[in-house]
Amino acid sequence: MQLQDTPETWLFKLWPWLEANKIRLAWAGGIIIVAIGVISFNSWNREQKEIAAGQMLTELMLSDSRHVTPEQQAGLFLKIAQDHKNTGAGERAMTQGAALLFDAGQYADAQKQFQQYLDQYPGGFFAAQAALGVAASLAAQGKMDLAAGAYQRVIDNYSDVMATSFAKFSLGQIDERQGKLTEAMNLFQDVAHSNPNSSVGQEAGLHAMELTMKPASTQSATAPAAPFKLSP
Secondary structure, three states: OOOOOOOHHHHHHHHHHHHOOOOHHHHHHHHHHHHHHEEEEEHHHHHHHHHHHHHHHHHHHHHOOOOHHHHHHHHHHHHHHHHHHHOOHHHHHHHHHHHHHHHHOHHHHHHHHHHHHHHHHHOOOOOOHHHHHHHHHHHHHHOHHHHHHHHHHHHHHHHHHHHHHHHHHHHHHHHHHHOOHHHHHHHHHHHHHHHOOOOHEEEEEEEHHHHHHHHOOOOOOOOOOOOEEEOO
């Protein structure tokens, strides 16, 4: 009957192999140590960049903006976005700057910045808001057909409930303006049913009720909704 090898027996059998390969093992161990060091440094460096970007963004959002124009304020946010790419704070700074340009009536510039966010961060945390911003910027420039397509892409491609609700409501406004009352009615009812307690849901409900009571009405549609803001 063969006895089971003890740990000492295994070490005795393994020792010649260790002696023959000790140089290779030393190199492998060194490489592993260096790799761990590089990974740790990169992780630490990313954390430091995130912290620095977050501090700058917080300071800017809390600063007194009464003495600067919205365009200048937008430029400060966009500078943070440029200087701190691939950070959460940088992403938010880019959308914040774009929203400020929109509020200032710089719709073409706002569209450019929202689109730049989508190009740079297609799966980013604020992607749905940026896509909504592109659509609203197009609508504000009077490019209704392009805006309608952009709103539809928000509805089709994103799961953000508020972004899709704004997109459906704004697309309903465009359809109403173009005389597509059935399509507009469906969109307004959808928003009202899915968001009954929100401001956009209540407004959509009112629009749906008006269309039900006066389906042939030629009343002018209200201006397309702006993208919801990223509040500090």
